[in-house]
Amino acid sequence: QVHFVESGGGSVQPGGSLRLSCTASGFTLRDYAMGWYRQAPGKERELVAAITSVYGITNYKESVKGRCTISRDNAKNTVYLQMNSLKPEDTGVYYCNARTPLGSWGQGTQVTVSS
Numbered sequence: 001q002v003h004f005v006e007s008g009g010g011s012v013q014p015g016g017s018l019r020l021s022c023t024a025s026g027f028t029l030r031d032y033a034m035g036w037y038r039q040a041p042g043k044e045r046e047l048v049a050a051i052t053s054v055y056g057i058t059n060y061k062e063s064v065k066g067r068c069t070i071s072r073d074n075a076k077n078t079v080y081l082q083m084n085s086l087k088p089e090d091t092g093v094y095y096c097n098a099r100t101p102l103g104s105w106g107q108g109t110q111v112t113v114s115s
Helices: none
Strands: 003-007 010-012 018-025 034-039 046-051 058-060 068-073 078-083 092-098 109-113
Touching: 003 092, 018 034, 018 092, 018 109, 034 068, 034 078, 046 068, 046 078, 058 068, 078 092
Parallel strands: 010 109
Antiparallel strands: 003 018, 018 078, 034 046, 034 092, 046 058, 068 078, 092 109
């Protein structure tokens, strides 16, 4: 059974940093492109960062480009999202899943950016 556990969120002031982690199970992580998704209050879930399976090629939503870095450790079945220079508009619940989502979603981790 596919399962995701996200962690690392929190409340920070604008300009702060957070590192999100996602541990996956129930499938072979290295075989899948992975993504971090964000659901802001009152909005649909959207992809903010993705990383390919083999070469680790990354791409980002324009609004986070240059401030966020997605990475993966296949040996640990874990995907990370380093978030720097956080802005209030980064607020939301962050989820990870395959680039083409698999199974059910995890509970996500809340990121709140506010002064």
